[in-house]
Amino acid sequence: MRKGKPRRILARIVETEAYLPGDAAAHSFIGETARNRSLFLDRGHAYVYFCYGMHFMLNTSAESHGVGAGVLFRAAEPLKGAEWMGGAGSAPDKRKIASGPGRLARALHVGKRLDGVDLTGAGPLWLAAALGPTGPVGTSVRIGITKEAHRPLRFFERGNPVVSGPRRLNQ
C-alpha cells in the first residue's frame, strides 16, 4: 500500500475479514444501495465505510462486477513512512498505529474520497501481493458483528503483535 501525498508510505496487511455473497453480516446482503455500491464493483476496488460516527473502514471488493462481496482490512504493519501515517503523532507506537480497522484507515489517510477507487493500478492507494514471506495464517470468527457471528472468516498472521482483537482469538 502506498500514498503519494506527503510521502510514500508502505504497510503490510496482517489481519482481514471476509464478507461473502449471501452473508447476512455483509453490507452487500441487502442488495446494492448508494452506500455499498463499491462492494459490487469488480474485485480490487475500495469500499470505504464510515462507522460509529468517527471511523472509516477500508475494504476491497472481492468478486466479479455485480456480485457483492468484500474483504475488510483490520490491521497493517507499518513498513515505511510510519511518521507520515495519520495518528502517528498521538500513537507513535508502531504496534498500535494501524492495528484495528479504524486505526488502519486513519493511518493510511483513507476517507470517503477513496470509495470506489481501483486499488490494483496507479492511484492514491495501491494494493499488491506481499513483498516477502508471510508467517502462518490463523483463522477465527469475525469481530464486532452480530449476524453470522460464528463463521470463521477472519484471517491473521499468527504471532504478529500488530494483529488486533482479544488474544483468545489470535492463536
Added chain:
DNA sequence: AAGAAGATTCGCT
C-alpha cells in the same frame, strides 16, 4: 420526518 443500529476507539474506574 424521526429513530435506531452500526465491521470502533479511547479514557476512566
Added chain:
DNA sequence: GCGAATCTTCTTA
C-alpha cells in the same frame, strides 16, 4: 471492563 462520543444510512410512520 464499561460506557460515551459521534454521524451516516436505512427503516418505518
